[in-house]
Amino acid sequence: MDGMLHAGRQLLRFAWLQARCCAFAVALIGGIATSSLLPELPLARYDLVLAYGVVLAVLARRLGWDSARDTAVIAACHLIGLLFELVKVQLGSWSYPEAALTKIAGVPLYGGFLYAAVGSYVCRAWRLMELHLTGYRPRIMAVLAAAVYLNFFTHHWLPDVRWWLAAAMVGATAGARVCYRVGGSRHHMPLGLSFALIGFFLWVAENAATFVGAWSYPHQLDGWQPVTFSKAAAWALLISVTFVLVASSRTAVTALPPGGDGGQESTKDAEPSGRGILSRTKIGDNRCASESTSSTSGGAPDLRVCCAGRGTRRTAASTSR
Numbered sequence: 001m002d003g004m005l006h007a008g009r010q011l012l013r014f015a016w017l018q019a020r021c022c023a024f025a026v027a028l029i030g031g032i033a034t035s036s037l038l039p040e041l042p043l044a045r046y047d048l049v050l051a052y053g054v055v056l057a058v059l060a061r062r063l064g065w066d067s068a069r070d071t072a073v074i075a076a077c078h079l080i081g082l083l084f085e086l087v088k089v090q091l092g093s094w095s096y097p098e099a100a101l102t103k104i105a106g107v108p109l110y111g112g113f114l115y116a117a118v119g120s121y122v123c124r125a126w127r128l129m130e131l132h133l134t135g136y137r138p139r140i141m142a143v144l145a146a147a148v149y150l151n152f153f154t155h156h157w158l159p160d161v162r163w164w165l166a167a168a169m170v171g172a173t174a175g176a177r178v179c180y181r182v183g184g185s186r187h188h189m190p191l192g193l194s195f196a197l198i199g200f201f202l203w204v205a206e207n208a209a210t211f212v213g214a215w216s217y218p219h220q221l222d223g224w225q226p227v228t229f230s231k232a233a234a235w236a237l238l239i240s241v242t243f244v245l246v247a248s249s250r251t252a253v254t255a256l257p258p259g260g261d262g263g264q265e266s267t268k269d270a271e272p273s274g275r276g277i278l279s280r281t282k283i284g285d286n287r288c289a290s291e292s293t294s295s296t297s298g299g300a301p302d303l304r305v306c307c308a309g310r311g312t313r314r315t316a317a318s319t320s321r
Contacts, residue, residue, distance in 0.1 A: 081115025
């Protein structure tokens with residue numbers, strides 16, 4: 001019974017952390033949904049959503065949702081997404097049917113915020129859940145992510161190799177794990193599985209976004225219909241681009257305050273101090289960048305200790321004795 005209660009509490013904590021990670025995305029989709037209910041205004045709806053997105057990004061920075069580094073990564077996601085939109089809309093993959101002053105080649109400038117929201121999610125998850133990677137192959141993943149991005153364009157003229165790329169991605173992520181904290185416990189899952197899960201929930205979010213008129217696929221122009229499930233696989237591949245971009249912008253750093261509960265909001269990079277435990281590992285090291293004191297052997301902590309062990313957190317007070 002105690003085990004079930006603990007698992008239930010952990011599940012609720014995990015859900016709450018995920019909700020916090022999705023704050024920017026939820027606020028953005030909520031604003032788009034609200035804009036569809038407004039009466040006719042002098043300002044076009046797409047222009048209004050763009051202004052809302054800018055205000056939301058500024059607020060996210062001021063409220064501490066995003067650090068300066070996160071904001072730079074999210075801006076890069078916005079630009080990459082906007083380029084993606086410009087090409088795909090011209091090729092007829094989807095459309096933004098409403099008029100607006102801030103449309104370029106049929107794409108409203110707010111379109112990049114949809115990709116920025118994904119970047120915000122990954123950045124916030126990295127911080128709030130204290131993400132670390134083991135067995136991650138940064139160079140291979142960077143090459144594959146670039147190939148995935150390009151294939152979304154080139155498959156209109158050249159053979160579509162997405163399934164070959166998906167197979168390569170499975171191979172590249174084999175043995176790689178994402179380690180994360182929920183409450184006082186650390187957990188881990190295969191990196192490839194995390195991509196698949198994020199892809200599924202992005203497909204769910206895409207259905208919500210198209211329902212409120214964020215954009216429309218050709219089969220939705222005469223009335224909303226669900227987005228085909230194959231898009232979940234496309235999102236699972238595309239999330240690799242965002243993940244590689246976020247991972248390349250940082251090293252895995254954890255600063256644990258005495259008695260902390262993990263997942264603390266902080267927009268500052270962790271710095272060594274006498275009040276916490278700090279360990280730092282370059283992304284791609286085949287070690288878990290977890291508490292250095294969780295292993296007293298002096299060697300590299302293994303996956304079980306770093307990622308799955310319970311009770312591995314120790315305060316500065318306990319290490320000073």
